[in-house]
Amino acid sequence: MNTTALIxxxxxxxxxxxxxxxxxxxxxxGFAMLAYIIWGDRLDGFKRDVNRATDGIFAGCRRGSDKAARWGHGSSRTGNVAFDDWREKELERLAE
Structure with a gap:
């Protein structure tokens, strides 16, 4: 089995x-393919750096949402009063 890529x-x-x-x-x-031929070997390092940066950003978002849930600002209220009332009534009905 040949493990080299065609492109x-x-x-x-x-x-x-x-x-x-x-x-x-x-x-x-054509220019995109030329750029890939010339600089394509650097894509692995670039992809790794971008993934590391976005992981750091979204880790901060997760920590923020965990803090909000702990302080009662989580998914209990959406800001839409009609929807929140309907959801509470449905949850009560399902609990019966």
Whole structure:
């Protein structure tokens, strides 16, 4: 079994053909393929850095929502009075 990818960031016949076809169809596609060939090997590090940054951002959001739930500002009230009243009545009806 061959583990190498057909389209990888290198000057292979497949990537050159895709680049030429991209330029013939719509020139930005050709430039995108050229950029992938030249700088595609850096994508793994970039993806890792972006994932680490977004994990840090969303971890802060999770901590904020945990604090809100502890102080009673969680999902108990939505701000829509009619919906909150209906939901409370339905929950009471289901509890019976």
């Amino acid at each position: 990888r960031p290198a000057w292979t016949p497949a990537t050159i053909a895709l680049m030429v076809i991209g330029f013939m169809v719509f020139w930005p596609l």
